[in-house]
Amino acid sequence: MIRLRSLRHKLLGVIAMVILPAMLVSISTVVAYDLHVYQQTIRDDMRTQAELLGHMSAPALTFDDQRLAQENLSLLRLRPKVNAGGIYNARGQLFARYAAPDQKPVIPARVGSPGFQFQDGKMQLFQPIYDNGELLGTVYLRADYEMMDRFVDYLLIGVLAALLALFIAWLVMRRLSEVITRPILNVAHVAREVMKTGDVSRRAERLGEDEVAELAESFNKMLSDIESRKRELENSNREIAREAEQRALAQQEVMRLNAELEQRVHERTMQLELANGELAMAMEEAKSANQAKSAFLSSMSHELRTPLNAILGFAQILTSDKLPSTLAQKKEFANHILKSGRHLLALINEILDLAKIESGAVALSMEPVALADILQECETMMAPLAGQRGIRLLFPQQVSYNVTADRTRLKQVLLNLLSNAIKYNREGGAVVVDCTTSAAEVLRVSVQDTGMGLKQEQVRMLFQPFNRLGQESGAEEGTGIGLVVTKRLVELMGGTIGVSSSPGVGSVFWIDLKTTVPVPSPLEGLVPPPAGDGPLRGRDNITVLYVEDNPANLKLVQEIISFRPELRLLTAPDGQLGLELARAHLPDLILMDINLPGISGLEALRLLRAEPRTAHIPVIALTANAMPRDVERGIAAGFFRYLIKPINIDEFTEAINSTISWLAERAHAEAGREE
Template sequence: MNARRRSLPQKLLGVVMLVTLVSLLVSLGTIIAYDLRAYHQSLGSDMITQAELLGHMSAPALTFDDPRLAKENLALLRLRPKVNAGAIYNSRGQLFATYVAPGLDVSIPNAPQADGVAFEDGKMMLFRRIRDNGELLGTVYLRADYEILGRFGDYVAIGVVATLLAMGIAYLLMRPLNKVVTQPVLAIADVAREVVATGDYSRRAPGTSNDEVAELAAAFNKMLSEIESRTRDLETSNSEIAREAEQRSKAQQEVMRLNEELEERVHTRTMQLEQANHELAGAMEEAKSANQAKSAFLSSMSHELRTPLNAILGFAQILTSEKLPSTLVQKREFANHILKSGRHLLTLINEILDLAKIESGAVALSLEPVALNEILKECESMVAPLASGRGIRLLFPDGCMANVTADRTRLKQIVLNLLSNAIKYNRDGGAVVVDCSPSGDKLVRVSVQDTGMGLRPEQVKQLFQPFNRLGQESGAEEGTGIGLVVTKRLVELMGGTIGVTSSQGVGSMFWIELESTEPIPSRVDPNAERPAEHHRHQEGEPTTVLYVEDNPANLKLVEEIISFRPDLKLISAPDGHLGLELARAHRPDIILMDINLPGLNGIDAVKLLANDPRTVHIPVIALTANAMPRDVEKGLAAGFFRYLIKPINIDEFTEAINSTMAFLARREEEGSTSK
């Protein structure tokens, strides 16, 4: 009897523990399987995306054989700690660039494998082909940690601990609850045994609950009390059923509402994903177009750079070759070709830098009222020698009193470029007509008209594209094809417009329109003489020139140039401080000053010279590689008498020295007259 009494609680405890164990195992198994599958898919998708991104970024590097750019792209993998190695192979299967995470010793495969994913020793290895417009450029290789076994072990350990903890809690809860569940049944059994044993049918089973056990107790009782008890239990059961049915109906309605909300959320999320995919496709298309445009531009720029370099290197090889002897006349001709190509290359580099600065938004303009009359006079004096060499007449307006809102330096660059093109593509003995007139409301138009061969309509449409040279069909004139592009961008940055009209065989007219302003006073010439104490230069005595330069090659070049001038005497200093000391000690007639000097730069040095009574009278000429227009303005504002730009143009250098000597002579004559 005791064994039977204990068996029901034990069975109930066993059933509860078994159900708890099965539920835990199914739940944990489902979660572990789902997470491991999601981890595998997420890692694979992430590796494929990373490989495609690296392939897209490294396509230009493979195209132009630039391992440095490819290695910089691979270096971005340091932001992904799970990726411990990577490589890029070229189309021939050769290693092009590699990456290994710091502190790791990882071997990179010598040759790429087929596209796909492989697993080895807890690592995921991915190979992905790089293609551009259907052309195979190379292969991307990535190697990352594959921690699925470790994650599985962690989940198993967590599952074991969670199972033991849940089973223990279930066991502790079921021990006191066992009595609550089994006590009524055991009480009925005890009463039944007592009735059978004693024959006392007046005993009644206690009704300790309101369930099937209570119904069993009521059935065990007799007569009306038993029928009454059954009727009461039936009514109670009906009310419970109605309540449960109502609760079930409410639960079904709640489930339907939640399903509708879920469908709406799924629809909204689907629309968001479609929009994101559309935007991503558009961005990829824009990136592809930008990449193609960049490739075309780099190809054109490479051709333009190599053309003058070919002449420079070719003639230089002839001059240095012992197998190709040349006469003095030929050497001079070859040197002239090298100079011409070098100047053309320098112009090309300057215009490419201007275009790059404009396109990147790095150009800062200082818009202010500018007198057009001054700009036109300065430009006329600068292009007059070029025009006279070909017998071209320059016709400028007698007086242009208009003023426009513009950046003075950039406006001068624009007008000079239009005048240079008008002269370059003109007929020998032709004419260039410059006009200045009002155009519309508060606008001023400056036009430059030539008498050249003119342009066809299709040429006009492509005129403002990089490397599209005027006269390129005839090949008679050199040009970068960038000047007009830079001109157009600068005019637009100043709020103006540019246009062209052309008639083939008659000529072309380029014009710009800018906003006009009220008249302004003329600028003061930055090269104007300043009152200064000066010394007398003895007749027949050579003019002393002090050159402050830290680069030995540049110093040697100036020494060679001045060695042909017996009327000049050169002394030099390697830095700004020593240059100041020599200037104070020797009192040279002219000072040549580099700007990027060690210790004391040229800007500060010229200011110190101007503040010293012993050196204030000495004109200082800047000779520097700082060639940007802002650098020139800054140098002239600091007090430089002239501003020369490296590489040295010997004719310009000689003219600067001669004009400075003439200025010194005039100053001495004026000093003598005043005394």
């Protein structure tokens, strides 16, 4: 691409680039229109000549008069553009011909397709001759077609016109260059002088009042600003020189501060080394905790498999035909299975407790709790376990304190501490429970044992997860997370837990809880109706409907109910059939699983309550959904009782009996209203 350095040349180039496309478009339009008109004129002229010849030659074709047809064709000599012609009869045979003197008499022997054709720069026309709708023949004409010659002529004219326009533009530009380019060249000249000499006092001359004049004015203002900035810069340089002296003095001060900084860095380094040491200790503790977790997983595998081994082993003996056993042995095996199953359930519940606490799913019901009642219940429950090992339990005789706590969880905490005190005690030892208060309205409950005690490092790791009281031998059963659950529960109740231990002497575990004033319960003094009262007592046809999809669970309840001759059991494997049996038989009591095929137990309960005939039937939930939110949801849905699998036969029997008593009381009240 050619670079035009001169402003004048650039301006001339712009004018040329504007003029040439405009001329090109104009000339092209004129040429295209003229060529189109030329072509249309030739077509119309040849078509007119053909029609005239056809009309004149119709009698000659009719009477087969070639002479007349030839005379008609001879008239074409008056049309110099037409250089050949011919007339064909109706059969398409050449009847008469004509050729210009300077043209070869080349006439097609046969008739071509009607219409215009182009061949060798000539335009040909075949025009049919009709008379009263009858085809008499065809007229043929051939004329010169000078389209390309005319196009070349126009092209030459266009080039000459473009050159003439450029020449005129050059003349005009030469005349106007002084007016347009002189102000700009003046500014450029001043700019070059300033760049060359550095003299910013020069100014450009303002010529006129147009945009270029404004450019010169702006350029002059820019030079003024530069001149002012230059003076300011010189002043600034002098100020910088003065500041350099001050900076030298400041550098000396910085060197002094650096010395002080080095001392501080040394002190900070010592602190970091100390922090790194603490971090190393924390990492070691984390490593120990991880090892304890691995040991816990190994221990859990052992703890879970141990009761499972007894359950599955004795169950295989009971079901084997090759290992016959007596009735006494069967009873002994069943007791082993029952004991192992309860132990396995306790392990699972302990693990679930920790999981619920860690996830924040534990909901506590904080209320004033009488400590005397809790201690009495714990003593009753722990006495058989202590008696098996000859361990004495010593509880305080008079306890009048009340604490703010969740009754169930407080009982769980104390039972866990007492269980550990008995488990890790020596044969014939003692467990002492004591209660003391402080001035801050805090009650301390302590549990002291006479076991082997713990070392200081064992005490330090005691409340970490997966640690089994430092018992590495695994001689005692347990998950190693009971104390973790205990600690978390105490903290959730707003208390604290601690321990002190002496190797060979024993350990003391204590919990601190806030004391409170008891609030009388509105239900105190109410005595429940005797279980034997009411019309339902003495009936031998109390109907119980059990809706359960698991055959083994269904069989278990059937066996339990079989010992109650007054109960008649109906069963259904799904919720839909259970609804149909309830509507058909109207049982006195319904046992309902929740996870059922088809409709769930909750949906079945809703449908039962929606029908007047079944709305009064008490429904007891018998399910494996044991989470607190599941229990709350079930009670809110309207279940009369909520029993959790695996079935505790005593609890199951108590629920049946209490429901029957409630039904009897209700029937008695309805009978009294009728009288």
